Amino acid sequence: MKALDARRGDERVERVRERANWMRRRSLQMIYEAGQGHPGGDLSATDVLAALYFGVLRYDPATPNAPGRDRFVMSKGHCTGALYTALAGAGFFPEAELSTYLQPNSRLNGHPNRTYLPGVETNTGPLGHGLPVAVGIAIAEQIDSAGYRTFVLTGDGELQEGSMWEAAMLAGHRKLSNLTAIIDRNRLQQGARTEDTNALEPLADKWRAFGWEVVGVDGHDHARLLAILDAPTTPRERPLCVIAETIKGYGVSYMQDKAGWHHGVPNAEQYAQALAELAGSEDQA
Amino acid sequence: MSAAAPFAPGLFDCRDAYARTLEALAAEDPRIVAVVNDSVGSSKLGKFRDRFPERLINVGIAEQNMVGVGAGLANGGKIPFVSGAACFLTARALEQIKADVAYSAANVKLCGISSGVAYGELGATHHSIEDLAWLRPMRGLTVIVPSDPWETAEAVKAAAASDQPIFIRISRMPVPELEHRAPFAIGKAEILRDGADVAIIAAGTLVHRALAAAEALAAGGIEARVINMATIAPLDEAAILAAAADCGAIVTAEEHVVRGGLGGAVAEVLATQRPTPMRILGFDGFQPTGSAEWLMERAGLTAAGVAAAARDLVSRKRD
CATH class of the missing domain: 3.40.50.920 (Rossmann fold)
Known part of the structure; x- marks a missing residue:
């Protein structure tokens, strides 16, 4: 039985790994074709999103507003390359629609819109909004004991917004054990390093002080992400903060850890190189 | 007359009608919750809190979080009435009202309490006389300014029955009950x-x-x-x-x-x-x-x- 579980576990990790690689290639294609986007943050967040949508979240794309669904809130709303590929891969809308990214009147806006795109829980874009909304969802679940889980992915630079700490304080106070906040800790914000701009460290201590359980993880390690994001075997008593140590631009050598790729767009040569590198990592797997 | 003094006979505080109506609606519909920023007293929601303690969510003095939490509660199937002093609710949380509520078409009811110059002596920080200018242009956000207790109650009922975002501007200035000529309807003069x-x-x-x-x-x-x-x-x-x-x-x-x-x-x-x-x-x-x-x-x-x-x-x- 144990061996069977392990094999099933391996299959799940393999599926997440394959989906993450596809998301990287597809989101870069979207950005290359649209001539706009946020590749650095997309690539940074891709593995977390792949783990959630292809390993953890319980949802039915045919009934995207089912009351008992697990919720995912994309607080770093500018990383739509990662979000839209996850939602399309999960079946919320056709994959072919990804080719309309940022085109006039496309449902695939630069920032996600719940009023016309299935699978989006709340409109984000301005930073500092996702965590308060996720806290509200978690409170609704707490009132009803409805049994669903709420996840939110925030940027790290985004934690400079005061509204995030208002929400963090309330989640700790209310012991929202049904809530998981994942921080995409790539240490770069739009223009510079977070620690050179307005330092976040000691980050884990801050969340602990606000009443959260805190765990750090390599944000590109699918097996570890799945293990941490899975429902706990013994119920938690507090909300969980996952500090996902990530690399902005992960998977494309020339983009990695470079602030300039926050919203850079590859030229034809760079795009070909990126695809070749990602295909190479797929072959090695 | 100062705002805190008891009102003369025939004059009313619309907050009473708000609180009474919300409590009655909450008794019938378990989805109704109240969200406040340490404003239980100023929103007159003490009785609501005593009767439905787990449905009164006090986020503390944090208006941006209050509105975001309201949007989240709506996502979770609740009908949140987010109540705070109009000056802080609308100005401090304006981007949350825009992005999380109006643009997201979230089923949130925003109740701006003690609007206008009701907090006269407290000065311009506490007056809310710019709120209509910054809320009115937001497409999809209904803005209601009731004139008396009856209309306040009707507006709260209409808001609860709607699945759209609504702002209700609730005064604490003494007003008489008016002789209305028509049933209340959103969007109808x-x-x-x-x-x-x-x-x-x-x-x-x-x-x-x-x-x-x-x-x-x-x-x-x-x-x-x-x-x-x-x-x-x-x-x-x-x-x-x-x-x-x-x-x-x-x-x-x-x-x-x-x-x-x-x-x-x-x-x-x-x-x-x-x-x-x-x-x-x-x-x-x-x-x-x-x-x-x-x-x-x-x-x-x-x-x-x-x-x-x-x-x-x-x-x-x-x-």
Whole structure:
């Protein structure tokens, strides 16, 4: 039985790994074709999103507003390359629609819109909004004991917004054990390093002080992400903060850890190189 | 009269109607919850809290979080009434109102308590006389300014029955119960008194003052139409255009600055569709300290002030 579980576990990790690689290639294609986007943050967040949508979240794309669904809130709303590929891969809308990214009147806006795109829980874009909304969802679940889980992915630079700490304080106070906040800790914000701009460290201590359980993880390690994001075997008593140590631009050598790729767009040569590198990592797997 | 003093007989605090109605609705519909920013007392929700303790969510002094939490509660199937002093709710959390509520079309009811200059002596930080200007342009956000306890209760009921984002501006200034002529309907103006010499379009605490102004005008031979424009957005353009056609002169009156509120909304309709002589009554900007009633008198937001503006317009029309 144990061996069977392990094999099933391996299959799940393999599926997440394959989906993450596809998301990287597809989101870069979207950005290359649209001539706009946020590749650095997309690539940074891709593995977390792949783990959630292809390993953890319980949802039915045919009934995207089912009351008992697990919720995912994309607080770093500018990383739509990662979000839209996850939602399309999960079946919320056709994959072919990804080719309309940022085109006039496309449902695939630069920032996600719940009023016309299935699978989006709340409109984000301005930073500092996702965590308060996720806290509200978690409170609704707490009132009803409805049994669903709420996840939110925030940027790290985004934690400079005061509204995030208002929400963090309330989640700790209310012991929202049904809530998981994942921080995409790539240490770069739009223009510079977070620690050179307005330092976040000691980050884990801050969340602990606000009443959260805190765990750090390599944000590109699918097996570890799945293990941490899975429902706990013994119920938690507090909300969980996952500090996902990530690399902005992960998977494309020339983009990695470079602030300039926050919203850079590859030229034809760079795009070909990126695809070749990602295909190479797929072959090695 | 100071805002804290007991009201004279026949005068009411609309917050009481708000709290009473919300409690009654909550007894029938378990989805209704209240979200407050340490404002249980100022929202008069103490009884609601005692009766439904787990449905009163106090986020503390954190308005941005309060509105975001409201949007999240709506996502989780609740009907949140997010209640806080209008000045803080609308100004501090404006981007949350825009992105999380209006743009997201979240089923959140925003209740701006003690709006206008009700906190007179506390000064301009606590006055909420810019809120209509920054909420009115947000497409999809309904903005309601009730005139009395009955209309406050009706607005709260209509808000609970709707699945759309709604802002209700709730005064603590003493107001009488008005004799209404029509059932409350979101987006529908109510003609409280008919006349063809001049139309007075008012909202909130100015409606009873407009009615008193019409009485005074009638004594001098001027018949004024008094329109209660309880919904500022979406605006009842037909009622405005009909008033312009029938009366040829329009006075607007509101407990708000003269830019961007009800007067601005009416002017947008008239300037583009039927240019008509107008007077816009309201505050000219940040107000000094002083009782709410003193501030209203100073700005001419009284029956006499409204009547004087109407007389002026009518005399110019007749010249």
